[in-house]
Amino acid sequence: MNNFTKKSLLVFLTIILMFSLISSVAFAQEKIIKIGTLFPLTGSCALAGSRCKTAVETAVEVINNSHPECDVPLAEQEGILDGYKIVLVHADHQAKPDIAKTEAERLFNQENVYAIVGSYNSACTNPASFVAERQGKIFMCGCSSSAALTERGLKYFFRMAPTDKTESIEFCDVMEWMNETQDADLHTIGIIYENTEFGKHAADEGKLAAEEAGFEVIADVPFSPGATNMNSEVQTLKAKNPDAVFGACLGGDYTLWVKTMKQMNWLPKICMNYCTGYQDPVITEQLGDDANYFMGGTGYSPEFAELMPAVAAVEDIYKTLIDPSVPFDSDSIQEAVATFILAQAIEEAGTLDYDKVSETLYAHEWESPLSMGGKVAFVEGGQNSKAMSMMTQLQGGEYKRVFPADLATHDIVFPMIPWDER
8 A cells, every 4th residue: 555545544534533523522412312202193093192292292392492481390491401302203003002012112222212102002002111111211101091001010111190990980989979969870880992901901990890889780892993883882782771881992983982872872871981082172073962971080171271270381382283273181181291200300310311210200299280180209110199080071062070079060961861852
């Protein structure tokens, strides 16, 4: 190799080294934390998934930039850990557990996200959060409600919302209260549920709560999610004719179930729903009057404004990102809460070390103005012990607070008004 060639090679290598150093410095100065979101963005739950995704985007907008108009933690500063900004990487699990697992692996292994927020469907949250646990990384769950998710002894899993167990007990409390105060004569229950982790666990919790409260479950009706026909399932309910029905139907399945009951001109005396299509304001609008008089546990609706005044300013940002006519709902707002709590924990820990952030999440009671009750605190397994909801009933297309009595604004319309009398 002659001297000219050697000098050329030396110059070339020097240039490469300089570019590498410049790139490394620029990357270090970038100060970003990548967070993955994992929701159903296509399929029968796509509307709900899109709102959950937008709720996370809303929380990140508030965390990354100064929003003094928002009365929530971190809103007045810009970023966390002295200037780190959150960058989101979105993934679609299509409401399919196998895809949820694969997408979680991709987010961690290829996109190098720090944590995942998700996944709406409990059946998808289960395998995706196991991916996080195996890698020692954090999974923040907003609204997946299967009680089993926080009974697995995981270290890095944290869930904001009430569970199906909590809601099942609440449903039975309503029935007992109605019997005591209105001679409602409620004794039998039918349960209709999607044949997934969410649905099966909801049904199991419903049966357990019913047994402990002295009610009889006389109809156990599973269905395949994404069904195009629910005639046989509704016919089974109609034939058994339970006094009350507990429903665990998500997205378009809920719409189909309600429409099929109308076609068959049948309703129970009272119908209470888990974390389902009942809570979806878009589905409520689509169903119109057919949505009325159904009930369910609700963590937030616009009718709760006086109970949760801090929501309004954050919800204004959310509406600019999705649609001015679409408010937060019980599910989407929990995903925003999950994002805020993770950011608060990182800020409090002063580090991105997973073990320290996990320990910090457990060690504190967190201010959470977007949560009913205003607090978040985690117990073993990652369940938020401060999670709350209240029973609402759709009346005139609005979620009216009907139970517990001390927080109720309206009486329960009972029994449900028959289809042909509306």
